[in-house]
Every structure is written in structure tokens, then in C-alpha cells.
Amino acid sequence: MTAPISRGHNPLRDPDDRRLNRIAGPSALVIFGVTGDLSRKKLMPAVYDLANRGLLPPGFALVGFARRDWEDQDFAQVVYEAVRAHARTEFREETWNQLLEGIRFVQGTFDDPDAFRRLRDTVEELDRVRGTMGNHAFYLSIPPKDFPTVARQLRESGLVDDTHDPARWRRVVIEKPFGHDLESARELNEALESTFAPDSIFRIDHYLGKETVQNILALRFANELYEPIWNRNYVDHVQITMAEDIGVGGRAGYYDGVGAARDVIQNHLLQLLALTAMEEPISLSADHLRAEKEKVLAAVTLPADLAASTARGQYAGGWQGGEEVRSFLSEEGMAPDSTTETYAAIKLEINTRRWADVPFYLRTGKRLGRRVTEIAVVFKRAPEHLFSRGSTPNLGQNALVIRVQPDEGVTLKFGSKVPGTGTHVRDVTMDFGYGHAFTEASPEAYERLILDVLLGDPPLFPRHEEVEESWRILDPVEDYWASLSGPLDQYAPGSWGPASADQMLARDGRTWRRP
Structure with a gap:
């Protein structure tokens, strides 16, 4: 030593x-x-x-x-x-x-x-x-x-x-x-x-200990740029994604019966939703931060038709990244008839003046295209009368994408004219990355969280009211899925989930982002 x-x-x-x-x-x-x-x-x-x-x-x-x-x-x-x-x-x-x-x-x-x-x-x-x-x-x-x-x-x-x-x-x-x-x-x-x-x-x-998650508060409330447009008048919808490119591996025994929704949506993704949708707190103290998050979670509602507003699936076997991988059902220790999902997507709504009629789409899964966690605030399309007769039949949608991992940062997507004599508009991006903007490396999440415990500083820790609100949201989905019979949809390893997830957004005239 x-x-x-x-x-x-x-x-x-x-x-x-x-x-x-x-x-x-x-x-x-x-x-x-x-x-x-x-x-x-x-x-x-x-x-x-x-x-x-x-x-x-x-x-x-x-x-x-x-x-x-x-x-x-x-x-x-x-x-x-x-x-x-x-x-x-x-x-x-x-x-x-x-x-x-x-x-x-x-x-x-x-x-x-x-x-x-x-x-x-x-x-x-x-x-x-x-x-x-x-x-x-x-x-x-x-x-x-x-x-x-x-x-x-x-x-x-x-x-x-x-x-x-x-x-x-x-x-x-x-x-x-x-x-x-x-x-x-x-x-x-x-x-x-x-x-x-x-x-x-x-x-x-x-x-909640990740630097980028904490930066959501700074991005929203330390900049006057975003507040006027951070509402139903300008935002079309919000997508929150946590994707993993690995399978359950040695966690099969634990994972079976838990599933993607309980493992990730109930905690990680609903916490990201709360930070994205919350009102500005009076201060950054634990009581004020938690109070605003709890208000958002209490206002979350599920659509009446869970069949149309949820999707789930299991990864199949096949090739991913040049390697042959097992299906979920053939992982060691897994029950061959398991109905536990490795992919879950749900549509939520927030019953407040700021977010009325703005859907929040949450998804998580294993064996997806790449490892990424991000929040995409997608804005409404601009009127097309000025460019509809040009070579741009459909304008894109502006989006502010907060990347939580692995390449922490923020991307802004907007339309720009393509050089030339025409009026074709194409989506381009402006990118901020923590690794390029700051010379100091971000501390590990557990460093910040352990230090907060020793200091007795609780803003980054959900209290039991938040936990209970999260379960109130997810329990009806889990009960609905438990009432279904038959095998789950299968999706190819390295893809972005089952077809039912794409169909869920297609019903609303939208598509998932490809991170």
C-alpha cells in the first residue's frame, strides 16, 4: 500500500x-x-x-x-x-x-x-x-x-x-x-x-449529483434568454431519454420483475422532468427546490388511453457493434417466459398553466443504439409561408438539447440557409461541451452527494413526498401492463426500441430524436 x-x-x-x-x-x-x-x-x-x-x-x-x-x-x-x-x-x-x-x-x-x-x-x-x-x-x-x-x-x-x-x-x-x-x-x-x-x-x-443535471437550474434561471419561451406558447413537446447500449448482464436476477420503468423512469427520468418543468424557486435551499419539484410531480397526469400512450419491449438476440449478443430471455438466470420490460416509454402531461397540452415523452432501454441521457425541449414549427415556395417544403423544429451523459453539454438546433442562390433551409447546431469550456474536470456524482450528506445539505436528495408522487404516476402504468397477457414486443440490439414506441409518437404526428 x-x-x-x-x-x-x-x-x-x-x-x-x-x-x-x-x-x-x-x-x-x-x-x-x-x-x-x-x-x-x-x-x-x-x-x-x-x-x-x-x-x-x-x-x-x-x-x-x-x-x-x-x-x-x-x-x-x-x-x-x-x-x-x-x-x-x-x-x-x-x-x-x-x-x-x-x-x-x-x-x-x-x-x-x-x-x-x-x-x-x-x-x-x-x-x-x-x-x-x-x-x-x-x-x-x-x-x-x-x-x-x-x-x-x-x-x-x-x-x-x-x-x-x-x-x-x-x-x-x-x-x-x-x-x-x-x-x-x-x-x-x-x-x-x-x-x-x-x-x-x-x-x-x-x-442528481451530475454536473449537467445541476446545470439545468443555471441554464433556466441564470439566463433571461429561455424563460419567455419555456412554456406552452413555444414548446411543442419534451423528450427525456436514458439509453444504454448494454444488456442486463449479471443483474438478470435483480432485473427480472423490476424492469426498465421501475428501474429508471420512476426515479431518474421523473426527477429530470421535475427540474425541466418546475417554476423558479424562491432560493436554492432544499425546502424551496423540493417544494417546486413536488408541485410539478403532483400536477403530472397520465392520458386516459394507456394502450396508446405507453410502449414496452424486450431486446432480442443478434449482432451489436460487431459482437453477437444474447436476447434478454436467454440471459443467464432469466426466466424464459419473463414479461419484464427492458424498454419502456410513456407519455405524460402536466396540468399547469405553463405546460397545458405539452406532452412529455419519457423513454429508457437497454441494448439501444448508444449510451446517452438527454433532455430535448422541442419547439413549435415556424410558419412556412415565407419558405414554402422554395426548396424547403418542411421546416425543421428548433430544439434545445441538454446532454447529461456521456458528452455533457448543451446543443441548440436551429435552421440556417444553405449557401447558394436558392432559399433552402437546413438544420444546424451550436454546441457547448463541459470538457471544452472548462479546464476543471467535473467531480463524480458520488463525490458531491457524499459531501452533501456529511454537510447535511439536502437539495439534491428527494424527500419521501417526491418518491410517493413518482410512484403515484407510475403505478397505473405498471398495473395496466400487468393486466396484459402474451409476449412483449422484441427489438433488435443496437436499434432504438420496439416499433410500438415509434407508433406511440406517430399517433401525435411526432417522431423520436435519434441522439
């Missing part, structure tokens, strides 16, 4: 971070499920990157909890290997040595009270020797079915109490899915609130 020492590094040299006071105070992060991919590839590297940027206190502590029969040094080696393989910032010996002093491991199972007593002894010892001062965040990187058990054990072991001592805090972090329907989401929230105060529960949607 050694590396060449880099001289002259000052982890606090970033003046912006110090000016904004975005440096965590004394604290410990306890990760349940440290043997999983999320911990190794995202959480541990993010902790190191925060330390490397000088945003964690010198006495920060990292505690792992799992069934493995490890000593502290075994867990430290796992963290070290994860950091070397996946950290975003340069490896520095002094940063690692500082982190190493606060790394501990507790072996146990979720149903073992003795293990949680050992965990309590461990964090209390860290309070003394590392100065973490009783400030503990518990990250549940575990299956949602285990959340209630862990919450109960934390309460009964005394790791979390109801004294509400203002001198210290205890917070819990959970990953999606937040339930599998409205009823289970409410049950999960009740189980967590039996141990933690509502404002101490942080529900992570890692998409």
Missing part, C-alpha cells in the same frame, strides 16, 4: 471550496455492503477523491460492515485497491496515509445484535481517537429489503437515539429503488422514520 510521495501538495488550495465553506466537519462514514460493486467502484473512490481535494477533515473515519471475516488491514487493502483502480484524482501517499489511520472494519450480519454492539464500540472509539465527535452517516449499500432490519438494529444498539443532541448528528443514506410501488415506498419510509428524523434520511439518486 505504498506509492511515491508527491511533494508540495496543499489539499486546501482550492479557494472556491474554502470560500463556499464546502468542507465537511468531523465525521465518520459507515458503509453497509462494502463488498459490493457500488462500494468498490463508486463510494470508496469518491471518499478518497474528496480527501484528496481537501474536503474531508483530517480526522475523518471510514468504517466497513460486512459478513467477511476481515481485520481492519484486510478492509484497508480492499479500499486501497478500489482507490487505485477507480479514483478520479491522482494518487497521493499523504492523502492515503491520512485516510488509512481512520479505516476500521466490523464483521457481522444484519440480524446479529452483537455485531451492532461491536459497531457502536468501534465508532465510539473513533470519536475519541479521531475526533469524529459522534457525527455518523450510515450508508446502506444493501438490498432495500434489509433497510428496516438495519434501521431497527441501529436504534436498538444505541448507534442512533432520539435525544436529538444538537452537538452531534446521525444520518442514513439509501440507494434506489425506494420501494417497488406506492404502498411499499410508504412502508419503507415508515421503517426508516422509526429510527431517523425525516431530515436525516438522504435518498440518493446519483443522477
Whole structure:
């Protein structure tokens, strides 16, 4: 666990971070499920990157909890290997040595009270020797079915109490899915609130930590250019897409019975919809941001005819990118008669003055043409009387496209005259890319989110009202699909989904964008 020492590094040299006071105070992060991919590839590297940027206190502590029969040094080696393989910032010996002093491991199972007593002894010892001062965040990187058990054990072991001592805090972090329907989401929230105060529960949607998603607020509200046209008078429709070019792979067992809509639309895409459609908040505080998002989600309605306004399918086998790939139904561990969708598209409407009669089309899928997440605000067509007699029989539609990943940025599509003696108009684009406009690399989403947890800064975390509104929207779609019988539509790998999705937009006289 050694590396060449880099001289002259000052982890606090970033003046912006110090000016904004975005440096965590004394604290410990306890990760349940440290043997999983999320911990190794995202959480541990993010902790190191925060330390490397000088945003964690010198006495920060990292505690792992799992069934493995490890000593502290075994867990430290796992963290070290994860950091070397996946950290975003340069490896520095002094940063690692500082982190190493606060790394501990507790072996146990979720149903073992003795293990949680050992965990309590461990964090209390860290309070003394590392100065973490009783400030503990518990990250549940575990299956949602285990959340209630862990919450109960934390309460009964005394790791979390109801004294509400203002001198210290205890917070819990959970990953999606937040339930599998409205009823289970409410049950999960009740189980967590039996141990933690509502404002101490942080529900992570890692998409909200992405720089481009946060830039939606700046794009809309820091520029006077867009506000006058960001409404039903000028916007024809909005398309929100999250496409993946991979299959379910080793997640087949988890994915079967969950599906694309529950996995992505209920959380990621509805959050993007809320940010796109919300009114300007009074401030960027958590309460004001959440209030405006909740208003939008509460105003979302489904069309009466779900057969015409939803589409779903499964990827077939075939060739993609020069490689032969399996169909969804032949993936290892998949039931051959599964009716779980790998592609889902729905049409939504927002019952507000700003967005009345403007459809929002949401789609997500696996084994599609390319990996991309984007929001396309498509504007109404200009009157064609000036160009209809020329060589442009159909003018295009202007569009503002916010690219969330992988090439983060914004594209504006508009019509321009083709050079020559005629009057032919062709669509062209102006493009802004984060990688070209800024020299500083964007931090990983989990860096921002973990830091926000330690700071107690919750704007990027949906509260349970948002979660419940999202399930209220999706549950009728899931119930309708469950009522259908027969196999799902198949689509070719590398395509953009089943024909039924294209037909859904064609009924409205529209087509999907090809990112």
C-alpha cells in the first residue's frame, strides 16, 4: 500500500471550496455492503477523491460492515485497491496515509445484535481517537429489503437515539429503488422514520449529483434568454431519454420483475422532468427546490388511453457493434417466459398553466443504439409561408438539447440557409461541451452527494413526498401492463426500441430524436 510521495501538495488550495465553506466537519462514514460493486467502484473512490481535494477533515473515519471475516488491514487493502483502480484524482501517499489511520472494519450480519454492539464500540472509539465527535452517516449499500432490519438494529444498539443532541448528528443514506410501488415506498419510509428524523434520511439518486443535471437550474434561471419561451406558447413537446447500449448482464436476477420503468423512469427520468418543468424557486435551499419539484410531480397526469400512450419491449438476440449478443430471455438466470420490460416509454402531461397540452415523452432501454441521457425541449414549427415556395417544403423544429451523459453539454438546433442562390433551409447546431469550456474536470456524482450528506445539505436528495408522487404516476402504468397477457414486443440490439414506441409518437404526428 505504498506509492511515491508527491511533494508540495496543499489539499486546501482550492479557494472556491474554502470560500463556499464546502468542507465537511468531523465525521465518520459507515458503509453497509462494502463488498459490493457500488462500494468498490463508486463510494470508496469518491471518499478518497474528496480527501484528496481537501474536503474531508483530517480526522475523518471510514468504517466497513460486512459478513467477511476481515481485520481492519484486510478492509484497508480492499479500499486501497478500489482507490487505485477507480479514483478520479491522482494518487497521493499523504492523502492515503491520512485516510488509512481512520479505516476500521466490523464483521457481522444484519440480524446479529452483537455485531451492532461491536459497531457502536468501534465508532465510539473513533470519536475519541479521531475526533469524529459522534457525527455518523450510515450508508446502506444493501438490498432495500434489509433497510428496516438495519434501521431497527441501529436504534436498538444505541448507534442512533432520539435525544436529538444538537452537538452531534446521525444520518442514513439509501440507494434506489425506494420501494417497488406506492404502498411499499410508504412502508419503507415508515421503517426508516422509526429510527431517523425525516431530515436525516438522504435518498440518493446519483443522477442528481451530475454536473449537467445541476446545470439545468443555471441554464433556466441564470439566463433571461429561455424563460419567455419555456412554456406552452413555444414548446411543442419534451423528450427525456436514458439509453444504454448494454444488456442486463449479471443483474438478470435483480432485473427480472423490476424492469426498465421501475428501474429508471420512476426515479431518474421523473426527477429530470421535475427540474425541466418546475417554476423558479424562491432560493436554492432544499425546502424551496423540493417544494417546486413536488408541485410539478403532483400536477403530472397520465392520458386516459394507456394502450396508446405507453410502449414496452424486450431486446432480442443478434449482432451489436460487431459482437453477437444474447436476447434478454436467454440471459443467464432469466426466466424464459419473463414479461419484464427492458424498454419502456410513456407519455405524460402536466396540468399547469405553463405546460397545458405539452406532452412529455419519457423513454429508457437497454441494448439501444448508444449510451446517452438527454433532455430535448422541442419547439413549435415556424410558419412556412415565407419558405414554402422554395426548396424547403418542411421546416425543421428548433430544439434545445441538454446532454447529461456521456458528452455533457448543451446543443441548440436551429435552421440556417444553405449557401447558394436558392432559399433552402437546413438544420444546424451550436454546441457547448463541459470538457471544452472548462479546464476543471467535473467531480463524480458520488463525490458531491457524499459531501452533501456529511454537510447535511439536502437539495439534491428527494424527500419521501417526491418518491410517493413518482410512484403515484407510475403505478397505473405498471398495473395496466400487468393486466396484459402474451409476449412483449422484441427489438433488435443496437436499434432504438420496439416499433410500438415509434407508433406511440406517430399517433401525435411526432417522431423520436435519434441522439
